[in-house]
Amino acid sequence: GAVVSQHPSRVICKSGTSVKIECRSLDFQATTMFWYRQFPKQSLMLMATSNEGSKATYEQGVEKDKFLINHASLTLSTLTVTSAHPEDSSFYICSARDGGLPEAFFGQGTRLTVV
Amino acid sequence: GIQVEQSPPDLILQEGANSTLRCNFSDSVNNLQWFHQNPWGQLINLFYIPSGTKQNGRLSATTVATERYSLLYISSSQTTDSGVYFCAVARTGGGNKLTFGTGTQLKVEL
Numbered sequence: 381g382a383v384v385s386q387h388p389s390r391v392i393c394k395s396g397t398s399v400k401i402e403c404r405s406l407d408f409q410a411t412t413m414f415w416y417r418q419f420p421k422q423s424l425m426l427m428a429t430s431n432e433g434s435k436a437t438y439e440q441g442v443e444k445d446k447f448l449i450n451h452a453s454l455t456l457s458t459l460t461v462t463s464a465h466p467e468d469s470s471f472y473i474c475s476a477r478d479g480g481l482p483e484a485f486f487g488q489g490t491r492l493t494v495v
Numbered sequence: 496g497i498q499v500e501q502s503p504p505d506l507i508l509q510e511g512a513n514s515t516l517r518c519n520f521s522d523s524v525n526n527l528q529w530f531h532q533n534p535w536g537q538l539i540n541l542f543y544i545p546s547g548t549k550q551n552g553r554l555s556a557t558t559v560a561t562e563r564y565s566l567l568y569i570s571s572s573q574t575t576d577s578g579v580y581f582c583a584v585a586r587t588g589g590g591n592k593l594t595f596g597t598g599t600q601l602k603v604e605l
Binding site: 416471482 | 536
């Protein structure tokens with residue numbers, strides 16, 4: 381299957397700072413990538429759809445100014461958590477599909493801890 | 496939005512036992528996938544199965560799209576099968592956005 385790589389896998393940052401998470405499709409091009417968040421013992425919740433060359437589409441209730449998404453190339457999307465606070469601590473995971481194929485593949489996830 | 500419910504929420508099995516996990520969804524879908532989330536959080540693709548039946552080793556899945564449910568069968572369970580199983584669906588006309596189910600936490604004991 382297609383390979384999606386996410387970096388970093390784990391990050392600890394101080395409250396008030398910003399953190400950037402990268403999501404790369406390694407062996408295919410992805411015009412669309414998706415960002416999810418997962419709190420402990422809960423399911424994955426879609427945050428936003430990242431579109432190459434255009435603005436991201438955010439789900440209801442997700443602050444677009446806090447979670448900045450950039451999809452500058454067909455193989456890279458980034459999620460920046462700005463002015464992070466302890467309540468932003470969570471597991472963030474991205475997914476991508478290979479062009480016209482329907483199956484979605486996921487990165488390894490990033491565990492963010494804000495102290 | 497589309498609702499996706501999984502049952503049971505928790506399951507404990509003895510090694511070697513068989514099990515059936517269920518996923519119910521509230522609208523027509525054009526994508527349904529089953530995942531296994533390992534203890535490190537990685538989502539492992541098990542099946543892409545918007546309809547029909549597929550098998551892969553000890554695992555098999557069946558989706559009855561007209562009745563809006565899917566089943567995941569695990570046979571001869573092993574301790575390495577432990578983890579959380581999610582189904583995820585994309586509503587027809589919903590732009591390929593996957594909505595995840597509530598998950599089934601499986602623990603396989605010796």
